[in-house]
Amino acid sequence: MKTLQNKVAVVTGGSRGIGAEISLCLAEAGAKVVVNYVKNQQTADQICQKITQAGGECLTIKADVSNPDEVKMLFNQTIAHFGQVDILVNNAGILIFKPIADISDDEFKRIFDINVDGVFYTLREAATRLADNGRVVNISSTVTRLMLPKYGIYAATKGAVEQLTRVFAKEVGEKGITANIVSPGPVDTELFRAGKTKEDIQRMAAMAALGRIGEVDDIAQIVLFLVSEESRWVTGQNIGANGGMV
Numbered sequence: 001m002k003t004l005q006n007k008v009a010v011v012t013g014g015s016r017g018i019g020a021e022i023s024l025c026l027a028e029a030g031a032k033v034v035v036n037y038v039k040n041q042q043t044a045d046q047i048c049q050k051i052t053q054a055g056g057e058c059l060t061i062k063a064d065v066s067n068p069d070e071v072k073m074l075f076n077q078t079i080a081h082f083g084q085v086d087i088l089v090n091n092a093g094i095l096i097f098k099p100i101a102d103i104s105d106d107e108f109k110r111i112f113d114i115n116v117d118g119v120f121y122t123l124r125e126a127a128t129r130l131a132d133n134g135r136v137v138n139i140s141s142t143v144t145r146l147m148l149p150k151y152g153i154y155a156a157t158k159g160a161v162e163q164l165t166r167v168f169a170k171e172v173g174e175k176g177i178t179a180n181i182v183s184p185g186p187v188d189t190e191l192f193r194a195g196k197t198k199e200d201i202q203r204m205a206a207m208a209a210l211g212r213i214g215e216v217d218d219i220a221q222i223v224l225f226l227v228s229e230e231s232r233w234v235t236g237q238n239i240g241a242n243g244g245m246v
């Protein structure tokens, strides 16, 4: 039997980059997967198609995680379609890569709206609607421990995600629910490459003990462990998935 048989997983931002690989990986392990997206329906449909072609079950749901009504609707539609939610992966996020001096008020608000408010809205729903023994994985970033220039407001949002997760783990533990953080180092996706030179990327690759940039599957495999039965005694933890960068 597949390890996630009969489990229903919601992956926010499950249509591209790391989230798309998490969607595929959880589906391969037997979960029914909701691929959430905000803009790119075509890419969400492609991921869903891959899942169904491999014999899995999948649903795409457009919802902006920074809008509390849309997050409620994400849970409503998932439960209406699949009957329950067992796994929530808070992966949706954006990066604004600039020195603090150059960040506008709108940019500051936008990144917090998506990266922090979005996680808060989904956790608030999950607190009452996640099935007993459910699993939450929130994606942070290794930059909360690196103090890299241009990552200031992004690191601030991820710091908030980490604190929310640790307290949430205490609040839902009595239902057997675990909540953990995965903090990737640089991973080869559109979000990471945007605005960086080849030299920037080589420099970051050299910072890892393993001497390379991460691949999406490096992260998806950690998430798979944290949503499995085998990880039941791990909660409130932050797993650095960064090839030994810090």
Ligand SMILES: NC(=O)c1ccc[n+]([C@@H]2O[C@H](COP(=O)([O-])OP(=O)(O)OC[C@H]3O[C@@H](n4cnc5c(N)ncnc54)[C@H](OP(=O)(O)O)[C@@H]3O)[C@@H](O)[C@H]2O)c1
Residues within 6 Å of the ligand: 012, 013, 014, 015, 016, 017, 018, 019, 036, 037, 038, 039, 040, 041, 043, 063, 064, 065, 066, 090, 091, 092, 093, 094, 095, 114, 118, 139, 140, 141, 142, 183, 184, 185, 186, 187, 188, 189, 190, 191, 192
């Ligand atoms: N790549 C890295 O180096 C790295 C390192 C550490 C942490 N992370 C974190 O890992 C997560 C995924 O990053 P990534 O590199 O895979 O990013 P990505 O390739 O840019 O993909 C972002 C995903 O999030 C979705 N999304 C964006 N805003 C959304 C919103 N308001 N509501 C719902 N979905 C939304 C996008 O959907 P659409 O396609 O519809 O726009 C897309 O599916 C993020 O939280 C990021 O901070 C990434």
